[in-house]
Amino acid sequence: MTPTDAPAVQIADLGKTYPGAAGPALTGVSLSVARGEIVVLLGLSGSGKSTLLRHIDGLETPTAGTVTSLGQPVAQLRGRELRELRGKIGFIFQQFELVGPLTVLENVLTGSLSTLAGPRVGIWMYPKALRRKALEHLDRVGLLERAYQRADTLSGGQQQRVAIARALMQDPEILLADEPVASLDPESSSQVMGLIREIAAERGLTVVCSLHQVDLALGWGDRIVGLRAGEVVLDTTTDGLTKDQVMEIYGRVAVSTSELTAIEEELAEAREQVLATELRRNAAAERLAQDATNEEPA
Ligand SMILES: Nc1ncnc2c1ncn2[C@@H]1O[C@H](COP(=O)(O)OP(=O)(O)OP(=O)(O)O)[C@@H](O)[C@H]1O
Numbered sequence: 001m002t003p004t005d006a007p008a009v010q011i012a013d014l015g016k017t018y019p020g021a022a023g024p025a026l027t028g029v030s031l032s033v034a035r036g037e038i039v040v041l042l043g044l045s046g047s048g049k050s051t052l053l054r055h056i057d058g059l060e061t062p063t064a065g066t067v068t069s070l071g072q073p074v075a076q077l078r079g080r081e082l083r084e085l086r087g088k089i090g091f092i093f094q095q096f097e098l099v100g101p102l103t104v105l106e107n108v109l110t111g112s113l114s115t116l117a118g119p120r121v122g123i124w125m126y127p128k129a130l131r132r133k134a135l136e137h138l139d140r141v142g143l144l145e146r147a148y149q150r151a152d153t154l155s156g157g158q159q160q161r162v163a164i165a166r167a168l169m170q171d172p173e174i175l176l177a178d179e180p181v182a183s184l185d186p187e188s189s190s191q192v193m194g195l196i197r198e199i200a201a202e203r204g205l206t207v208v209c210s211l212h213q214v215d216l217a218l219g220w221g222d223r224i225v226g227l228r229a230g231e232v233v234l235d236t237t238t239d240g241l242t243k244d245q246v247m248e249i250y251g252r253v254a255v256s257t258s259e260l261t262a263i264e265e266e267l268a269e270a271r272e273q274v275l276a277t278e279l280r281r282n283a284a285a286e287r288l289a290q291d292a293t294n295e296e297p298a
Helices: 049-056 079-087 104-115 128-140 156-168 186-203 214-220 243-250 257-295
Strands: 009-016 026-033 038-042 064-069 089-093 174-178 206-211 223-228 231-237
Touching: 009 049, 026 049, 026 064, 026 231, 038 049, 038 214, 049 064, 049 174, 049 206, 079 089, 089 156, 104 128, 104 156, 128 156, 156 186, 174 186, 186 206, 186 214, 206 214, 214 243, 223 243, 231 243
Parallel strands: 038 206, 038 223, 089 174, 174 206
Antiparallel strands: 009 026, 009 064, 223 231
């Protein structure tokens, strides 16, 4: 395998148990994501999607197994090495994580902070080249005319586009997105996902994105990885994949008809036993009452 063929992310037998947790958040997860691939993580709340994403840029440390991102063994990196890796991995979140009172442009500029020595307060504290780059990214996400507006005056969809522009300031090779459209309406959701896909194609970005919406995932991703209770239960390209197959991840159609019949028979048997016990109890109570009547003095 030549260096260019090397996967963007290689996860081997990853396990994670949070301190004090009753059970593991991830178990035996193995996954290889090629450069330029667009992968959707699907699964119910609590299935481990965020935990998996957070291991890719070293925000979590594995309990077992390894994660290699852009050829680097993530858990072994410290200090500058870890910062350098994170500099190549952009992250966008459900709640956008913008600084509301700051202007849109300033929010985008904060995406370049890891490349600068020391903090920056105000747009004019950033080098001109970075200001120009931030404006170009805002133009790309269709928000150039909003550059000097407060971030918290924008709609949810617009704020997520600002967050994308901010992530682009890092010139990332990988983009991680943790339910980026969970708080958006369907129209804004497809606009934001469409934009991510276009930008990923333009830049050859690798994208790993968790989503809740199966339809969106099917139309948007190249590949779907389904998680259930911390384990990979589906890993397939989206070509020809049906919604029913995907829904099995959620356990809604995971029970077959024969299993359902068996469960129903078991329930019917249990109901009969309860009924028989109740009948016996009633009979015993009647006998006691009868005995008491018989013993009463004439
Ligand atoms: N910091 C933490 N400490 C302890 N347990 C955690 C922590 N973060 C997550 N968990 C637990 O790990 C499991 C997986 O959580 P995770 O957030 O990765 O799931 P998720 O699929 O992203 O869920 P959601 O869709 O709700 O964001 C859950 O049982 C959760 O309660």
